[in-house]
Amino acid sequence: MEFLSNLGIGFGEVLTLTNLFYCFMGVLLGTLIGVLPGLGPAATIAMLLPVTFTLDPSTALIMLAGIYYGAQYGGSTTAILVNLPGESSAVVTVLDGYQMARQGRAGVALATAALGSFFAGCVATLLIAVAAPILARFALEFHAADYFSLMVLGLIASVALAQGPLLKALAMIILGLIVGIIGIDITSGAYRMTFGVNELLDGVSIVAVAMGIFGLGEIIQNLASPEPERTAYKAKMSNMIPSKAEMKQIAMPVVRGTALGSILGILPGGGAMLSSFAAYAIEKRISKNPEKFGTGAIEGVAAPESANNAGAQTSFIPMLTLGIPSNAIMALMAGAMLIQGIQPGPGVIREQPELFWGLIVSMWIGNLMLVILNLPLIGIWVKLLTIPYKFLFPAIMTFCAIGVFTLNFSSFDxxxxxxxxxxxxxxxxxxxxxAPFLLGMVLGPMMEEYLRRAMLLSRGDPMVFVERPISGTLLAIAVFCIVAVSLPAIRSKREEAFQE
Amino acid sequence: MHFIRKPKDFISGALFLAAGIAVIAISSGYDFGTPRRMGPGFFPVVMGGLLCLLAVLIMIRGLVGSVEEMEPLNAQALRGAVMVLGGSLIYGILIRPAGMIPATIILVLMGAFATKGYGLKAAIVTAVVLAAISAIVFVELLGQPIPLLGSMFGY
Known part of the structure; x- marks a missing residue:
């Protein structure tokens, strides 16, 4: 019963004109940037953060969340019609989606992606609603030492699961932790690494850093490589509705993709991209005729598209319940909450039930809007794809510059x-x-504070981190992650997995 | 450069090492405290130390194993980086004294020259359009207190 009344709170929060409008804007914008290659959700959320300061906290989060999962819908459209991933999480959808389009089954492929995403979105929303309160209640038992170890595990697991060399990623995290504590030390009042610059007293702005790294960084990367040919597949999409046989074919892949995405989304370092890659690999492995993959297998569209949407949504769980962002986008969401004066963590559900349940219900409503909107608007998305990148990136530059200036109306940012x-x-x-740098930056001040508290409680004995059962277990898992990834056998497997 | 097998690893390691040493040097000026009562210097010094340790490991890895050359920096990539970053920097410098419209126009013009294929006319039109859009959206609709024209123009 408690569950229903909680959902009631959520619906009460979302079903206002303002929140529905911003939810709609979020998913619409998400689809738009999902369709456009070269503009990702991280950069978009960073650009829009300053605009959301004037909004209610829950309205702001509803819109920003919509951008992330909306992008998962949009990404597949480009993948299927243009043979280009609109979003990094749609890379594998290109393999079979475009082949399906070439065989005249573009409509079916698009519908499969949308329906799979919608199913995944519903399941993931339900999962958050059920799992998050349990996890948050559990987290309230945590002591300072447990929190510290949880953050260590979160950071290490996030780089162990992600692509790239481990040592460098760890170094980037530590660099982030250090940059994160620049400014006034809250305990002692000491000015740390401020170099006499007044603007640094409040610390380095996460939003400004994210806009630099993702906003401008993406532009520089895109300009370095020549623009790929964009020819949208032009065919009448007469039959959008999958046949009965096709529905049967996609049912299990959608369920498997959803399950996998939901799990990988919760893990640190997980999220939309990892989920879609893993789902494709698994479908190919368990398929009776794996040679079909890459030639227009409908399973190769259904599974990853379900997985990326599920992963995008469940990655909110650790951020909302434990205060630990599992990827760069969640780091930005945590930043948005902090700026609004809300500390992400187990307290959110208790102290801000409207915000928490409102956000969850908005995800379901957002998914509903997306599946209704997406298919009729495909014609418009395809038109948008004909806008060359050279007209797009000056606009991104302009919005980054204005957005970052309006943070504090200071050129310093x-x-x-x-x-x-x-x-x-x-x-x-x-x-x-x-990306790990940004995670470190968000967690830096919190980690220092928990470390300090844990050491004070243990009277300076560092063994507390090993002796407390929760903390000890978490650290053991973290060590296991590092060892596992460093083992040569697994390392080559891991690289192979990312190659696929 | 036979000695350095993987310049990417070696250079990034060296940068991390420099950062780590700098952090320790700066933070050693803050009160370190004791493990029980950590001072403001404790966390940065420990983290700086960890960073140095990782940096050395990364540098060592750059010296062993098979050779991996760094991909050469092509002119187009460099041009993009300089123009995009430079344009934003000038925007920051100009926005107060010159105001939003001139700052945006210069930003977009510099951005346009980050890539080939922009004619002067197209670049100017894009710049003017974007300046107008930002003036309407951010100043008129969202009411952000940014001067359209700054003190340089007598405002």
Whole structure:
């Protein structure tokens, strides 16, 4: 009964004109940037963060969340019609989706992606509603030491599961932790690494850093490689509705993709992209005729498209219940909450039930809007794809510049964006992914605070981290992650998995 | 450069090492405290130390194993980075004294020259359109207090 009344709170929050409008704007914008290659949800959310400051916290989060899962819907459209991933999480959809389009089954492929995503969205929403309160109640038992270890595990697992060399990712995390604590130390009041700059007293703005790394960084990356040919598949989409036989074919892949995406989304480092890759690989492995994959197998569209939407949504669980962002987008969402004066963590459900349940219900409503909207609007999305990138990126530059300036109406934040745009560019060239840096930056101040509290309670004995059962277990898992990834046998398997 | 087998690893390791040393040097000026009562210097010094350790491991890895050359920096990539970052930097410098409209126009013009295929006319039109859109959306509709024209123009 409690569950129903909670959902009631959520519906009460969402079913206002304002929140429905911003939910709609979020998913519409999400689909738009999902369709457009070269503009991802991380950059978009960073650009829009300053605009959301004037909104209610729940309205702001509803819209920003809509951008992330909306992008999962949009990404498949480009993948199927143009043979280009609109979104990084739609990379595998290209393989079979475009082949289906070439065989004249574009409509069926698009409908499969949309229906699979919708099913996954509903399941993931339900999962959040059921699992998050349990996890949050469990987290209230956590002591400072447990929290610290949980953050360590979260950070390490996020790089162990993600692509790229482990050592460099760990170094990027630590660099992020250090940059995160720049400013006034809340405990002692000491100015740390502020170099006498007043603007640094409140710390380095996460939003400005994210706009530099993702907003400007993406543009620089896109400009470096020549623009791929974009020819949208032009055929009448007469039969959108999958036949009975096709429905049968996609049912199990959708269920499997949803299950896999839901699990991988919760894990640190997970989220939409990892889920879609894993789902495709598994479908191919268990299929009776794997040689079909790559030639227009409908399962190859259904499973990853369900998985990426499920993963996008369940990645909210650790952020909302434990305060630990599992990927760069969740780090930005956590940043948005902090700016609104809400500390992400187990307290959110108790202290802000309207916000929490409103966000969850909005995801379901957003998915409903997406599946209704997406199919009729495909014609418009295809038209948008004919806009060349050279007209798009100056607009992105402009919005980044205005957005970052309006954070504090200070040019200083613009300079921070430029500096981190350069840092991101340089580190990408050196094979260091900048996403872990952002995770570290968000968690830095919290980790220091929990470390300090844990050590105070244990009277300076570091053994507390090993002796407390919860903390000890979490650290053991973290060590296991590092060892597992460093083992040569697994390392090659991991690289192979990402190659696929 | 036979000695350095993987320049990507070696250079990034060296950068991390430099950052780690700098952090330790700066933070050693703050009160370190004791493990029980950690001062403001504790966390950054420990993290700086960890960073140095990882940095050395990364550098060592750059010296062993098979050779992996760095892909050369092509002119187009460099041009893009310089124009995009430079344009944003100038925007930051100009927005107060010159105002939003001139700053946006210069930003977009510099952005346009980050890539081939922009004629001067197309670039100017794009710049003017984007400046107008941002003036309407951000200043008129959202009411952000940004001067359209700054003190440089006598406002």
């Amino acid at each position: 613009v300079y921070i964006m430029v500096i981190f745009g350069f840092v991101g560019f340089a580190f990408r060239r050196l094979g260091c992914e900048p």
